[in-house]
Amino acid sequence: MKIGIDGEVLVIHNISRDFDDLYECLVDNGVPPALTKSTRVIVEFPPEVVVERPRVGQFIGRKTVLECSVYAYPQYLVVWKRRGKQITSNKKYTVEVDSNAESRLVTLRLIIHRVSRRNYGKYTCEAKNDLGQGSSDAVLYEIEAPRTTSTTTTTQATPATASEKNARVLKNTEHFVSHEQPGLHLQVNKPGRSNSSAANSIPTKPYSEKHDPGVGGPRKAKPVFGGDFNRRRSSSTRLLAASLLIVTLVFAQFLFL
Template sequence: MHELVVVFVAIFHVALGELKPKFNQTPEHVTVIAGNKAILPCTVEFRGEHTVIWSSPRKTLISHADRRMIDDHRISVERPYIKEWNLHIRDVRHNDSGTYKCEINTVPIQAKLVTLSVFVPPMIISKYSSDLVVKQETETAELICNVTGIPAPNVTWYKRNFRKGNGYKEKIGLEGGALLIHNVSRYCDDIYECVVDNGVPPPRSKAIRVEVQFAPEVVLTNKRIGQRRGKETILECIIYAHPHSITVWKRNGQKIQQKSDKYSIEVFPDEENRMVTLSLRIMDLESSDYGSYTCEGSNPLGKDAEDMILYVIEPDPVVTHTTTTTTTTYGLQYEIDVNGGVGSWANNGGGISRNGDGGGDSNRGWVEEGGWEKDRLNPTSKPHKNPTNERGRPVTNQIYPGPRTNPISACRRFETSVVLLSSLLSLTLYCIKYVLT
């Protein structure tokens, strides 16, 4: 029985020895991201006494059986199962890419091809990319974003519009490593961003600052401003410029000093928006202070100026009504008919109706004996200085309309007061007449 078993085992080994080694020779493709570990599979069945070797894309012998034949500690042959001869490459690099060959030294030689593709995440080469681009208006700005990666990455451009805030950015131009901005203006002054992506995470981005230099532009918040005498006022102008401009206020062509008893100048720069607000405070206004003031800005690219007019505002007219001087001021008399007739108003002997439709010129205002000149109601005419009546006494209740006064409205208010006063006097005299009778 023992001899039978030995014969059976011998026959079995002979049968195995006659089986030829084989493996799946179908080419395989392995893809891995740089920095990770690549596993190149190779499975051999019925190897027998034959040897498995690995060779590199450059025809270099990598391993013989399970021994490494090159001085690269990243590479090894791993055999999790007896029929597997897998090639492991740790911390894989782009130059590891290529077609590897797993071979068995049979006659003829059998081989299995495994192609390794190493993908490289996108990377921006800052040394050869733009950081700051400075141009003058009407020039062409060129922004460079030099990138690398496998597969070849796409470059997309954005304008951040950082002055708008809220992380808003706008896609501009076409895809490519260079962005040209033709005929730049001050509105192109912004932060631009190139975003690089090739499907291998993570994507990369780079910010490029574009500065546009331009000559000053002066903008006035108001072309004209008014104020009363004795008060103070502030004139303001905004100057847009880059680089920063020299900003001054001028009066009659002469630069106004920064600090004095009459003037005070303050500067409020806003570097982000390329602007400067220049304010001029004028104290204790006098007649000589009114007129034209010039705001001027200049830089190496040019200069600009705008004029602002400061005009005088006359005080609002004050209308006074005094009941105790009615008959004296307006020369009105009330005559009573003792025979029972109805009394009447008279103006120096002339009759006048209670509703004001008779006696006198309707185009003239009511005034002391000297009268009120008709042309003084013209809004464009200037007030008369120190008006007096025929007796040389100053007229204290005269009305002189200023720029903010409607003379017609003032006249109507005055007439309304007279009508109310006439009604009050008529009622009083009627009561006196009733008592006498």
């Protein structure tokens, strides 16, 4: 790239580190070959420290890297500091340095192998030479691990309707009669429905007539409910209990309705 104007002298005004480079002087009088002469301009400047990621988030227990770039000439000292103290390589940290003399660039990496709560906070990348010093900060902050939530499903029982309650009472009643009164079956219709016959309420076995050898005439017929009925309680007590149960059931049906 051609700079300046034709002449024997090149003057660079307001020089900065961007002018640190190789310059070539070309002499050509029209008669080949042209002659060239190169010279290197070295610019000395104080450190310029750049942290590309000033804020770095990481989970506890993970590995993380803090990195800074330092432009300076001459290079003298580049370090990472934590609370004013220089960090060196050990079991917790590793410090790596990459240098490019051509571009006057030094890259300094601080590797934290396993982040703990004590590692969160501010870190400082610091550089200095005979012309000055510079620094830049990086903040390591905690990223909270996602919390697992458990979902509990609650099933609420639906209240039984009046018809369901009536059916449950009838079932329990039939169970009681079938176990306590062999040969006796009860059936109670819901209000508003008429019984087809009286036999639907309390059907029993027919009366039988037996003749007493000591008496000439027939005796009163006795109800026979089962083969072993005479060995249990009297039939009158059984019928009374069944009648009370029927009355209680009918009353309960009206309450549910």
